Amino acid sequence: MECWRLDDGRQTLALAMRAGGLPEVIYWGPPLPDSEDLAVIARAGEIDMTGGMLDRTPPLSICPEAAQSFPGQPGLVLHAEDGAPLLPAFRFEAAETGDGTLALVSRDTALGLTLTARFAIDRGTHILTATTALAADAPVRLHWLAAPVLPAPQLSDEMIDLAGRWCGEFQPIRTPWSPGIRLRENRTGRTGHEHFPGLIVPGRGATHTGGEAWGFHYGWSGGHRMIAEELPDGRRQIQWGHAPGTERTPATRFETAPLYAVYSAKGLNGCAVSFQRHLRDRIVTWARPDAPRPVHYNCWEAVYFDHDLEELKDIATRAARLGAERFVLDDGWFGTRDDYTTSLGDWTIDPRKYPDGLTPLIDHIHGLGMTFGLWFEPEMINTDSAAFRAHPDWRLGAADQIPGRQQYVLDMSRDDVREELFGQISALLGRYAIDYIKWDHNRVLPYPDAAQTRGTHALLDRLRAAFPTVEIESCASGGGRIDFGILGRTQRLWLSDSNDALERLRMQADAAMFLPAAVTGSHVGPRTCHTSGRILDISFRAWVAAMRHMGFEMDPRELTDHEADVLARVTAWWTDNRGWLMTADIHRLDSPDPAIIAEQHISRDGGQFVVFAGRAASSAQIAPRPLRLTGLDPEASYEITLLNRDDVTGLSRGQPALKAGAEIVSSRYLMSHGISLPWAFPGSIWVVNGRR
The missing domain is CATH 2.70.98.60 (alpha-galactosidase from lactobacil brevis)
Structure with a gap:
């Protein structure tokens, strides 16, 4: 043995x-x-044998x-x-x-x-x-x-x-x-x-x-x-x-x-x-390891395919005032792409929308102090495209397969397909100051094929080697391609196409069983969510996005002065704290109330933490139950502060200490009894900061 x-x-x-x-x-x-x-x-450790078993355990x-x-x-x-x-x-x-x-x-x-x-x-x-x-x-x-x-x-x-x-x-x-x-x-x-x-x-x-x-x-x-x-x-x-x-x-x-x-x-x-x-x-191999994670602005849910240069400049200006540091131009900038039916595979700039190329938009964005990102869906093709008309044999699978969103998959196992894609993408990356790629994948394959995956990995590896400072996000209709294999080649992921903060609260907490905040994109969506129809308060939407790699994805022109002020303040808090937040450990808390989804982000040195306690539903009992914390220094005391006291409603009539200001308590108390939070409506969140 x-x-x-x-x-x-x-x-x-x-x-x-x-x-x-x-x-x-x-x-x-x-x-x-x-x-x-x-x-x-x-x-x-050998197990015994009895009737009905072989004479030796396999x-x-x-x-x-x-x-x-x-x-x-x-x-x-x-x-x-x-x-x-x-x-x-x-x-x-x-x-x-x-x-x-x-x-x-x-x-x-x-x-x-x-x-x-x-x-x-x-x-x-x-x-x-x-x-x-x-x-x-x-x-x-x-x-x-x-x-x-x-x-x-x-x-x-x-x-x-x-x-x-x-x-x-x-x-x-x-x-x-x-x-x-x-x-x-x-x-x-x-x-x-x-x-x-x-x-x-x-x-x-x-x-x-x-x-x-x-x-x-x-x-x-x-x-x-x-x-x-x-x-x-x-x-x-x-x-x-x-x-x-x-x-x-x-x-x-x-x-x-x-x-x-x-x-x-x-x-x-x-x-x-x-x-x-x-x-x-x-x-993850970080494109710029020493650079802070930038606040994103993505224009998709503001304009969809309707790209107008002056409108985009106005939107970018408003996003920068709110604290955005990267502007991502989403689908609709290439070929004759006015809807889902055309131009995938033709990665050339649409002269109707951008007669002078992307330079005027990029110059404006750089003038605002933001970097520029661009959307691609390289593994896909529309039949209404120059690429398909020239190379119908590049499509993966049978000609009579069911299309998905009017598109098909390219055969990424082919050297000529990867060569063509590398040429088109690298031409744009070489010509323009593009710091970021949103790499999308909006339909499933006609059949599973390991060679397809290896081909995609090979193309990503080649682009990373040629443009090592360009960051890449993995998106596949949201969270359709999230794994440690793709994240060895990308630096961010789009957890879901849902920007509904109530749905995101649950999703983010469960995804944290595997995923850190630094790679998990989370955006403040429109007042009326485009995928659920739900209307949620700006404070809730902003703080849920601040739980991960923060961004915005709405038309900032819809914001009231109050909403813009709240969003700017939460964004400023995130940028002030991201140095430790993006390397913090995310601990899910054992909530005694199933209506509360709560997690605690603890800095690597244990010196500070933030608790996000989201109310996803109404509670069975009247008053909030104390929420136990975890992972603290057992010999230390902590000063804890309710960061969003302004969100207290009129129906919260009592006097929990956190409503009045900071309090200093032992970690043993925090981990055995817990923090007592004010009453709140469903679809709201409390944010508690702690310092040793």
Whole structure:
């Protein structure tokens, strides 16, 4: 028996190889003592056998094998080039260990296959990263390859994964563990609104702020599959990989995307903070690392396709007065693009709208002290375009497929397609002072295809190398392409096309299980939301946007003087505090009132925090329940201040201390009793600042 372990001070991952087969995870949880004998652990963890079982328990290895009579889903489904099924039986060959890294190599000599599982542990973020690679001596057809398979805890009653839809992303789904499979499979070809590739497995009794939890994220921008399976003998396994069948051609090498995983002894927030930090500090490559995150203004919901230079200048001037620092020109500037039906693929400036090009608008925006960003949808094409008329064969999929929003997908696996797109986009980036690209993706693929995803990644990589200071936002009808794979090539994401602050309040809180504030765009929308029809107060809209990377997306000409003043004041607060906010950890609070969605942003040094307590509905009881805080220095006291006391309504008739001014209390009180907030209407928010 050979054994290995990876440690980061917060967790231990231990593996063992028994009888020459594939290694398996024998422990994943709180740190084991350095002196722990892993061989003893491996033997101690073996399960008993009884009637109805085989004479030896098939191993739940890092790639469970069908050839081993494994009673659950195998980690590899493979065929020969002629389509004949292959049933590998791997034998362990070698291990390579490094500082926080481990590579385990196994081989099936008869079939000419080599399986390599790689693990790395980050002692700063506590994220485990794992990949599986398959090499073949001759071309084979891959149906399914799982990243290294990890066990799920036994003392867990449910799992939490995330579903969604357009304007309703990041909806938590709680599923009880039971014999059989919880299978989530994305066949849309992009990450998808419907199936965010993330999973949280809470230990029994875990909450946001306490208890054990295990977290998983598969960092891939294409179709994916998640399997959470309880075997007949009670063991549980978690598998992640590309959607089956998306490797469409035989090859001699395949590799999964990285699986990111973490154990937490501090509730769901422990997983969330690790994912937030790892994405922000390890995966995102910032275009201008030392520059503050700028306040955005996006013109889409102000003008849509109706671009008029003088109107846009006026809008930009008003946005700058409110505090905007970047102006993004959205869809409608290219080809003859007056609606959704035309010009995708023709990335040349519309001379009808911009007879002198973009220079007059950009010069005006620069004169206001703002930078300039531009919208693209490079992976798409309209049949009414010069590009399609010249290259109808560039369309991905059949000619009679169902269009989406009158558009089709370009085949990004083709070198000539990527070359043409790079030429058109780089020509604009080279000619104009463009600091930012909003990269959209407004329809699903006709079928999932891993080569399509790799092609998009390759184009993004080439553009980033050629224009390293240009920031890119990932948008796909809002949150349709959000994952650590795309965020290794972009610096911002558009969480949802919904600018409804009430919907955003819930979405942002649930997305924070994986996403930090610095990459999560959030905009103050119009008074009447364009996607929900709801009318919400400007203070609520502004503070909800200030919970993430702040921006505006409305016609500023609609604002009353009062609304403009509120928006400018909240924006000024955000810019004054963004230096620590954009590196803060987001902790979801365990609210005793289900009507309250609350989170606490804590600076990296623990010296300050801000609590956002949003009221999403009416409460069952009359008075607000105290809201417990979390993650504070247990020996410190904090001065806490209600930042938006002006929002107190006449129906709030009592005298909670926060209504009168700042108060100084111990962290023990704040974390055991909590803060008492004033009464408020639904669709409102309290913002509390704290300083040690």
